[in-house]
Amino acid sequence: MLVELDVFSGRANPRWRLDADQEQRVRALQRELPEREDPAAEPPGLGYRGFRYTLDGVPWRAWNGTVAGRGRGLDDPGRTVERLLIELVPPEYADLRERIAWELDRGS
């Protein structure tokens, strides 16, 4: 599964592949999330806009405690999907891991 950290404007966003086990961890987390009643908010233009990935044919965005895709929204108040994907950031983007973790902790 290809994951994109949607964070840059000028530079290309980091992208990397998850292996089957990692993909299954994301899928299992998502299965536990309840449906939202309200539509998911849109991220800002500049700065951290979440993680984008396609899982089982559906494009998803995990951002700000919501996992949204194709008209569906899942509540993730603990930001478990985002935190897992930060954990799975490959070493070449390790400098970004700390920054995004900071963004999550401050609530963006």
Place this chain on the structure above:
Amino acid sequence: MRDERCENCEYEVSQFNPDFWNVPAVRPHNNCYNYARNWRTDTFAQPGRAHGAQTSTMGCGPVTAAAMADGLMHRCDCLPVEEWPRRLMALVVDPGWDYHWYRHQRGGFWGHKPGPTAARNTDNSNAVITDPETCARGGYTDFCGYFYAGRSVVIN
């Protein structure tokens, strides 16, 4: 239009036309530099890359130098009418991480396209951008300056 900040300099402002940029065939492949230069390359254009002068240092100085290798000129270094259409662009930097560009549009506001997202004329507070120096820019805290881009500017 006459540049109010510069004696005798003129540039052209274009109609805000986000629909051109926001279709699936264009939006993911063109970034803020494409939008501000008003040139679709489908390569996620990088300052200086077309001229072997790309930088990986995300600061005002290096990104400015890279863009000027593409042919951009500092504001008030007037472009001749032969460079029509001449655009006014603004550069900001998220120090150490990234850069971002805006383009002056007809109607007195500024347009931009944050990375692979949609082109728009609003800032991070959802306000129409009338001044790129003071608009809400998130971590893009360093305002680097204004530039003209004439027709001879090549980006990739």
